[in-house]
Amino acid sequence: MNCCCGMGHMTPAFSVFAKILRMHYQPDTVTLTTLLKGLCLSGNLHKALLFHDRLLAQGFQFDQVTYGTLINGLCKTGHTADAIQVLGKIPQYGIVPNDFMYNAIIDSLCKDTLVSHAFHLYSEMLSKGISPNVITYTTLIYGLCLAGQLKEAIDLLNHMMLKNITPDVLTYTTLIDGLCKEGNIKDAKSVLAIMTQDGVKPNVVTCNSLMDGYCLANELNKAKHVFNKMTRSGVAPNVCSYNIMINGFCKSKLVDEALNIFEEMRHKNLVPDTVTYNTLIDGLCKSRRISCALELLEKMDDRGQPPNLITYNSVLDGMFKNQELDKALVLFNTMKDIGVELNIYTYTIIIDGLCKSGRIIDAKEIFQDLPVRGYRLGVKTYTVMINGLCKEGLLDEALALKLKMEKNGSTPNIVTYEIIIRALLEKGENDRALKHLQEMIARGLV
Numbered sequence: 001m002n003c004c005c006g007m008g009h010m011t012p013a014f015s016v017f018a019k020i021l022r023m024h025y026q027p028d029t030v031t032l033t034t035l036l037k038g039l040c041l042s043g044n045l046h047k048a049l050l051f052h053d054r055l056l057a058q059g060f061q062f063d064q065v066t067y068g069t070l071i072n073g074l075c076k077t078g079h080t081a082d083a084i085q086v087l088g089k090i091p092q093y094g095i096v097p098n099d100f101m102y103n104a105i106i107d108s109l110c111k112d113t114l115v116s117h118a119f120h121l122y123s124e125m126l127s128k129g130i131s132p133n134v135i136t137y138t139t140l141i142y143g144l145c146l147a148g149q150l151k152e153a154i155d156l157l158n159h160m161m162l163k164n165i166t167p168d169v170l171t172y173t174t175l176i177d178g179l180c181k182e183g184n185i186k187d188a189k190s191v192l193a194i195m196t197q198d199g200v201k202p203n204v205v206t207c208n209s210l211m212d213g214y215c216l217a218n219e220l221n222k223a224k225h226v227f228n229k230m231t232r233s234g235v236a237p238n239v240c241s242y243n244i245m246i247n248g249f250c251k252s253k254l255v256d257e258a259l260n261i262f263e264e265m266r267h268k269n270l271v272p273d274t275v276t277y278n279t280l281i282d283g284l285c286k287s288r289r290i291s292c293a294l295e296l297l298e299k300m301d302d303r304g305q306p307p308n309l310i311t312y313n314s315v316l317d318g319m320f321k322n323q324e325l326d327k328a329l330v331l332f333n334t335m336k337d338i339g340v341e342l343n344i345y346t347y348t349i350i351i352d353g354l355c356k357s358g359r360i361i362d363a364k365e366i367f368q369d370l371p372v373r374g375y376r377l378g379v380k381t382y383t384v385m386i387n388g389l390c391k392e393g394l395l396d397e398a399l400a401l402k403l404k405m406e407k408n409g410s411t412p413n414i415v416t417y418e419i420i421i422r423a424l425l426e427k428g429e430n431d432r433a434l435k436h437l438q439e440m441i442a443r444g445l446v
Contacts, residue, residue, distance in 0.1 A: 005038025033066040040073020068100045075108035103135050110143025138171040145178025173206040180213025215248035243275050250283025278310050285318025320353030348381045355388025383416045390423035414445045
């Protein structure tokens with residue numbers, strides 16, 4: 001039964017359960033918990049709750065493990081409200097809630113950025129005499145970081161240490177990652193210093209967080225220092241470590257260094273993933289090295305990493321920007337032929353490329369067809385089309401499209417206004433340009 005449940009094969013699992021009953025064996029709590037866990041793992045949450053209620057009505061007994069399993073299963077599948085209901089009901093079944101149950105719900109609430117609700121449960125734990133553990137505090141710190149409440153996250157770390165609960169590598173790494181994502185490298189390094197003083201050794205995730213933080217702050221040399229220091233400290237870089245560095249090099253237009261580190265990664269028998277290839281291909285395309293990008297695209301497919309829409313969009317954008325219109329259109333048609341599901345970003349690239357190549361009629365045709373195909377046009381797509389119309393001197397059409405854009409719920413941004421104002425000034429229509437400038441100021445875009 002456990003094997004079937006673990007594989008999500010609930011029909012044979014229940015067949016075994018039926019056999020137990022036919023042979024007049026008495027199923028115990030472990031048997032029933034196994035089935036409930038299987039239903040949760042296979043996503044049959046409604047069936048799990050019905051099964052629980054039916055068994056309860058028939059006089060079967062459950063224990064803390066059962067309810068911990070049920071609550072955890074509900075939380076892992078996004079049914080947090082149901083988990084809270086189960087938690088509230090179990091005392092009437094003679095079951096005392098424990099830290100595992102509370103931690104599961106707190107974790108789910110934090111992932112949904114419902115941090116105040118998570119702290120309400122934390123307070124409830126304390127009032128019931130259930131001691132929060134390192135998992136509770138780590139989860140709450142994660143929630144605070146996710147909500148951007150970094151000061152409160154640091155305060156909570158200090159609070160847990162005062163309570164003699166020792167933070168582990170995950171606690172410190174969670175806080176370091178949160179601080180780095182907000183660009184607060186200084187405080188992240190302070191937390192790292194406390195971590196090492198407490199004898200907690202940073203792991204690969206800790207190092208990755210720091211590297212990512214440095215790359216976000218455009219401090220690539222410091223990121224390289226962390227990367228090089230990892231191996232010397234006995235922490236082996238993983239695929240994510242290399243992806244961070246490749247992304248950092250590409251963002252700094254150091255594509256050759258990114259390619260070198262890509263080769264180093266392969267020599268260390270680390271298998272590049274789709275993110276690795278996409279980052280490199282995008283970097284090559286932005287550097288106008290389209291032939292290298294296409295070569296890597298081919299290798300990517302040969303090595304068992306099928307290109308996805310992000311890959312194709314990068315190459316498509318690169319081809320248009322490199323004025324390789326015919327090749328871009330061939331690739332666009334190939335994408336459609338092989339069944340790549342195109343998104344609004346793909347079509348925005350196509351429209352922009354056609355406009356900049358002087359094929360405004362083709363661009364308008366594709367643009368007008370998008371709502372018919374069920375695509376919702378956003379400010380970026382409208383702005384690209386408005387820019388194309390302005391470049392062709394079709395100012396009245398561009399202004400009409402701006403009005404239509406607003407009517408359809410897309411507010412022009414600063415780029416939209418700049419394009420229109422520049423086009424009006426070039427045509428000597430200063431009064432209309434001033435009117436749009438005043439409108440832009442009124443909308444707080446200056």
